[in-house]
Amino acid sequence: MNSLIKLELTRALRNRKFLFFSVIYPSALFLLIAGNADSSAEVDGTGLTLPTYMMVSMASFGALTAVLMGNSERIAKERESGWVRQLRLTTLPGRGYVLAKTAGAAVVSLPSIVIVFVVAALVKDVRLDAWQWLALTGAIWAGSLVFAALGVALGYLASGDAVRPITMLTYFGLSILGGLWMPTTTFPQWLQDIAEWLPTHAYAAIGRAIEQCRAPQTQDIAILAVFFVLFAGGAAWLYRKDTLKA
């Protein structure tokens, strides 16, 4: 299985378009949003400056991009081309393909997180303790598994021309409504009530809790855990259905 992971990685790192979108794009978007912001202005009721706040949002967004886009479209495409069938004629265990895809995406998501941090620290003077930087990286990276599972599920759910619009809709929907692009405090109340239950909102909230030097809220962890079980369970179910169909 390691050989497939290695090849998936080689390919991911070779694909400039994918690298641009998952590694450069979140940092660029961070500069666009937080670039002109006053480094001392705080986001309502968080005690965090706008750059600090947006840094977590964009790092989460970058990780989301890498794992969601990396998985769904490729899986759908390779399912259709018959590559998945061809792999089933090798010793690769059944779940090996999905695991390799996820591992490949996770390795791309790490630089996208780190580059947002570096840009934020260098350009916008975001300062945190060493343990915070490490904890943030770990939490955002680990949390991205939730969306990797979602990517796998979408890849087995949709195929052909349908997979891209469905992925895009999910991707932008989760990003914007979950408050990754702008603080949800700018939303009308009814939308804020919905946003609170989205996995992306919980994802970024955990990162911000680390920035605020406090323990993440149980509700956020629970939301992420429930979504992970939902997405992974859905992916496993769809995968089995696809296998029986051959």
Add this chain to the structure above:
Amino acid sequence: MTTTAATTTTPVVGFDQVSKVYGDVRAVDGLSLSLHPGETVALLGPNGAGKSTTLDLLLGLRQPDSGQVRVFGTGPREAIVAGRVGAMLQSGGLMDEVTVAELVRLACALHPKSYPVGEVLSRAGISQIADRKVDKLSGGQAQRVRFALATAGDSDLIVLDEPTTGMDVTARQAFWATMREQADQGRTVLFATHYLEEADAIADRVLVLHRGRLLADGTAAEIKAKAGARRVSFDLEGTVDEAPLRALPFLTSLDVSGHTVRIQSSDADATVHALYGLGVYPRNLEVSGLGLEQAFVAITQAEEAKQS
């Protein structure tokens, strides 16, 4: 064919009353067959005969609705995990954005009894394009890469589904030469084809599949014989009396149009000999062989006539 050896060893592939239904279509219908070590077997049939479904069942990509599929005495998946089966699918897509060499390296890494990558590349005739991206290959080149994936290791059974699709005549010949080497090393080779001349030229056993059922099983020569192997045609003067012609030995079909008589015979020598014994003087006598294609059409028609 070594039928004596076959009864004492485990069959390479055993189908026992296997059926697979898609909706109303019985894609494979009570199929029983066994392949023996060292055989080169062609699975022959028109599109929709159930060839691909049969291979999918053999490889464990689909599960039979009833019956049992055994490969080397175990389930298909166990045989694959043991590295005993190499397969090339008609619909076998390739990973794109990687090079040919990288893909073959992966196949070698995944095979428990793999060959060195360079050897696999050169045997499949793709050393020249090893650095090319997989998505930049022609149809024939892609088929060779698929062949390389199927032969990355020392498998005992090679399964090929329509392997020469997309190849020109030269590429096709080169491909079969490569594949013969595989068979000469004592491997069992099973390939599905609708290029009938391929079955005739390559296989030492031909399985004719029609509507999911085994229509004929034998050497290419036996299958030709079954359908009337040779065609005899000649002209007769005067009115042609059909009755004595119809009574000729080994005759399988008779067609009289005007003065011209066309006969199909499973033993043309004996038929022609008896023809002269009738005291007639056949002119423009021609005896010609039937290709497997015509033999195949004849068997299929006979089967359809039986059913209707």
